[in-house]
Amino acid sequence: MSNETQSCTVKFASGQNIPLELHKVRVVQKLFLHPIERRLKAMRDAGFNTFQLSTTDVFLDMLTDSGTNAMSDNQISAMLRADDAYAGSQSFARMHAAVKEVFGTEYVLPVHQGRAAENIISQAFIKKGDVIPMNYHFTTTKAHMEINGGRLFEIYTDEALKIKSDCPFKGNIDTNKLRALIKEYSPARIPFIRLEASTNLIGGQPFSIENMREVRRIADEHGIMVVLDASLIGENAYFVKQREAEFKNTSIKDILLVMCGLSDLIYFSSRKVSSTRGGAICTNRKDLYLKVRDLVVLFEGFVTYGGMSVREIEALAVGMYETTDETVISQSPSFIAHLATKLDQRGIPVILPPGALGCHIDCMGFLPHVPQAQYPAGALAAALFIVSGVRGMERGTISSVRDDKGNDVLADVELLRLAFPRRVFTLSQTEYVLDRVTWLHQNRSLVGGLKFVDEPAVLRFFMGRLDAVSDWPEKLMAKFRADFGDSL
Numbered sequence: 001m002s003n004e005t006q007s008c009t010v011k012f013a014s015g016q017n018i019p020l021e022l023h024k025v026r027v028v029q030k031l032f033l034h035p036i037e038r039r040l041k042a043m044r045d046a047g048f049n050t051f052q053l054s055t056t057d058v059f060l061d062m063l064t065d066s067g068t069n070a071m072s073d074n075q076i077s078a079m080l081r082a083d084d085a086y087a088g089s090q091s092f093a094r095m096h097a098a099v100k101e102v103f104g105t106e107y108v109l110p111v112h113q114g115r116a117a118e119n120i121i122s123q124a125f126i127k128k129g130d131v132i133p134m135n136y137h138f139t140t141t142k143a144h145m146e147i148n149g150g151r152l153f154e155i156y157t158d159e160a161l162k163i164k165s166d167c168p169f170k171g172n173i174d175t176n177k178l179r180a181l182i183k184e185y186s187p188a189r190i191p192f193i194r195l196e197a198s199t200n201l202i203g204g205q206p207f208s209i210e211n212m213r214e215v216r217r218i219a220d221e222h223g224i225m226v227v228l229d230a231s232l233i234g235e236n237a238y239f240v241k242q243r244e245a246e247f248k249n250t251s252i253k254d255i256l257l258v259m260c261g262l263s264d265l266i267y268f269s270s271r272k273v274s275s276t277r278g279g280a281i282c283t284n285r286k287d288l289y290l291k292v293r294d295l296v297v298l299f300e301g302f303v304t305y306g307g308m309s310v311r312e313i314e315a316l317a318v319g320m321y322e323t324t325d326e327t328v329i330s331q332s333p334s335f336i337a338h339l340a341t342k343l344d345q346r347g348i349p350v351i352l353p354p355g356a357l358g359c360h361i362d363c364m365g366f367l368p369h370v371p372q373a374q375y376p377a378g379a380l381a382a383a384l385f386i387v388s389g390v391r392g393m394e395r396g397t398i399s400s401v402r403d404d405k406g407n408d409v410l411a412d413v414e415l416l417r418l419a420f421p422r423r424v425f426t427l428s429q430t431e432y433v434l435d436r437v438t439w440l441h442q443n444r445s446l447v448g449g450l451k452f453v454d455e456p457a458v459l460r461f462f463m464g465r466l467d468a469v470s471d472w473p474e475k476l477m478a479k480f481r482a483d484f485g486d487s488l
């Protein structure tokens with residue numbers, strides 16, 4: 001087996017499969033683990049919203065993998081040769097060549113990040129009254145599509161929202177529901193079908209290529225476009241290789257080309273896919289390219305930089321090639337699987353099978369006594385930070401919206417996401433997370449709910465402020481001190 005195709009999990013003599021760092025650390029950033037009293041104050045000051053914390057107070061930043069993956073030596077060195085030109089930059093030529101080779105698309109338009117692509121695609125293709133079928137929404141996707149008058153339909157399978165399942169592809173679209181939806185609304189009202197690789201909000205769950213082929217067939221029958229959100233495509237391709245028999249011996253590079261070849265339009269956040277910043281829209285269809293090109297110039301910048309710095313464009317190009325390297329893309333799923341499996345063995349409810357992006361804790365199962373209207377995922381995110389300095393992200397009702405009457409729309413699942421940015425955390429840090437989550441589970445009855453005190457109308461989870469419904473944070477801190485003494 002060649003070095004390029006090594007997966008990160010190896011068998012130890014004990015018989016255990018352990019994720020192994022197939023890289024060495026050459027640049028480091030000092031971290032601080034503060035006493036619990038400071039962590040509780042920081043959480044109160046942040047309005048019980050982990051987005052509002054300062055990194056000076058955070059020990060392990062597991063908020064997201066967006067823009068926080070470790071870059072490789074080759075990416076950093078590529079940044080030095082950036083060609084600073086408004087138009088016709090050679091940095092863009094290298095990005096174009098990389099995207100073309102890895103995704104197989106002729107046309108590539110850079111944008112400043114994933115949601116910029118969503119803005120442009122929504123403006124270009126969605127009109128009032130349109131419906132957009134998809135495996136599952138992402139927060140910014142939904143916001144952009146709805147602002148443009150679209151209505152989202154999540155047509156996932158019955159397995160998708162089960163916390164514990166042995167279904168390998170919980171990100172699949174239910175193709176019967178897709179057919180029914182097309183019949184009900186007619187193809188004229190469906191500008192495209194959206195497939196999100198490694199479906200973010202339901203635990204980083206992949207779709208299979210078998211499912212994608214069926215979606216493509218249905219789309220072709222009705223002349224509907226397929227749009228692929230490729231932000232987490234590398235990991236989806238990795239799971240296809242691991243879990244879909246037909247692709248067991250196929251390279252990640254070829255799997256990526258199959259997935260992209262089944263799509264009309266592809267967009268991505270390169271904060272994720274290439275471990276850099278920025279994003280892009282790409283396609284092989286000239287008509288689609290021309291339809292979005294002018295909006296890129298209007299909102300993002302000239303077509304050879306699209307709001308990105310040329311340095312990031314150079315790193316993106318290298319990062320695209322590295323997405324085809326199994327060593328790189330198996331790193332995060334291997335660590336996630338390690339943590340999720342161990343938590344499950346301790347009776348702690350987590351999303352299974354383990355997915356991409358992060359380990360996802362089922363907060364309704366963890367905190368059954370906290371009503372959903374008091375945001376169990378937000379409460380668990382706050383509690384874990386207080387007892388460990390680990391910053392996770394609420395992915396539940398706080399990340400949802402209110403309906404026309406001002407009522408909370410309760411989320412399908414209440415998840416605390418502990419993200420594993422690629423090649424950032426070590427195994428001992430992972431073991432620390434395991435330890436503190438286990439302790440918190442043993443003391444879960446001490447954790448109470450949250451309530452909003454300041455609630456923005458749009459994407460409230462970013463800037464909103466909340467408060468604890470009682471003095472449960474102080475009681476939790478007292479128990480921590482009783483159990484851990486002076487330890488951090």
Ligand SMILES: Cc1ncc(COP(=O)(O)O)c(C=O)c1O
Pocket residue numbers: 066113114115116138140141196200229231232268269270271272278279
């Ligand atoms: C699946 C998916 N799509 C789109 C986006 C939006 O990308 P960005 O944060 O770069 O705007 C994200 C970001 O996390 C994502 O996970």
